[in-house]
Structures are given as C-alpha cells and as structure tokens.
Amino acid sequence: MMERNMEVTAYCNCGKCCCWEHGLLVSPTHYLALSQQTRTLFPIPSLRLKRRRKNPYQDEKEQKTFIFDKYWTATTLRGCVYEGKTALGDLPKQARPGPLNARSLRKPLRLALRVALAPWCLLGRTGTIAADLDLYPFGTRMYVPGYGWGEVRDCGSAIKGPHRLDLFFNSHGEALKWGRRQCRVKVVKPNKEWIDRQVLVPGAVKGAVKGIDRAIQCLFGG
C-alpha cells in the first residue's frame, strides 16, 4: 500500500457530468436531440437533428434500439447511445462504509438500527473511481478520506496523471457538495492472487469473502 496526495473531483450519471442528452430516434442514422437553452431567461426546449452512430467498442448484437434514448454529446462516443456504464462495463456505484468502522462503532445505536432495519447494507460497498488507467489499472483499490473505499473501474478524458481522481456519486447534488478536494489517498495495486475475477466461484462465496475483506479494511484502514 502506498499513499499519494491527489486532486479529487466528483461526478454522477447526469448529462452535465457525463456529457449526454436525450434523443428521439427518427431513423437508423439520425436522432432528434432534445436539449434546453439555458442562456435565455426561461429554458426553451431546442430540437436538433443529429447523426446517430453505432458504438465501435461494442458488439453490434448487444446494441439495443429504443425510440427514446440517451446519446453521448462528447468524447469519441459522440452520437452513440449512452448506457451509463463504466469503462469496465458495469454500472457505477457510490461507496458505502461497512458497519465495522471507527465512526459506526462510536455510534452503537446507529449500528444496531442498521443491523435491524437494513442488514443488506452491512457489508458496505466499494465505490467507483475514475483514474488514469495507464497508472492505475482496473481493480486498483483506493481509500479516499471522506468517501471510503473505491475501486478503479472508469476513466475520463480530464482524469490524467498520477495525482487526479474522479469519484462516483449517486446524485449531482452530492457530487457538487464534494467539489474539488486535495486528499491523501491510500492506493492498493490489484493483487492477482486475490479473488481472480476469471475463476468461477459461486457469487455468494465471492460476496462473503469480499464482504469480510471490506469489513477488515474498513476496521483497520478507515
């Protein structure tokens, strides 16, 4: 494990953070972009016909067509359907601390309530982090103070270099609240001997082992 000072920003799945817009399919090659002109006093909906593209990184069979969809407005995927997935291909998640961290142990009542009311929240959850994949490959685990444990599963055009990270949040409000912070981040490079994603282990076993791992890291690392 190593520690690094980093500039940490936040994002969510909204069109502002992830550069997408709503679009109405009008032909296999074009869609009608629905956006709002915000520079005027009242938001005026604007309609523009735009070129629709097939995602070059995805199997054509997996690409579904819907009448109303979200479309990329920037990056190399401009005009492709936006699915809200990470660069690794799963859905991004916000970090949630496990029950056995210093904070919840100081508030035993809250811990008891959690056990009673929301036992599925007991294992905590690893958040999605976007980083420079050349330096921090997929699977790199990081502890960001104020956010919790996360894993590198995404990337971004503005997230380059060893001192830049972007954290996923469920809402734009929470992402704005995070803003831009300087953090001392713990970095754990992916360990191939640890649960190998390619090995077929039953989901429940994998989940339990991961949960214990997270609890230990929350207890001793957080």
Ligand SMILES: [Zn+2]
């Ligand atoms: Zn957002």
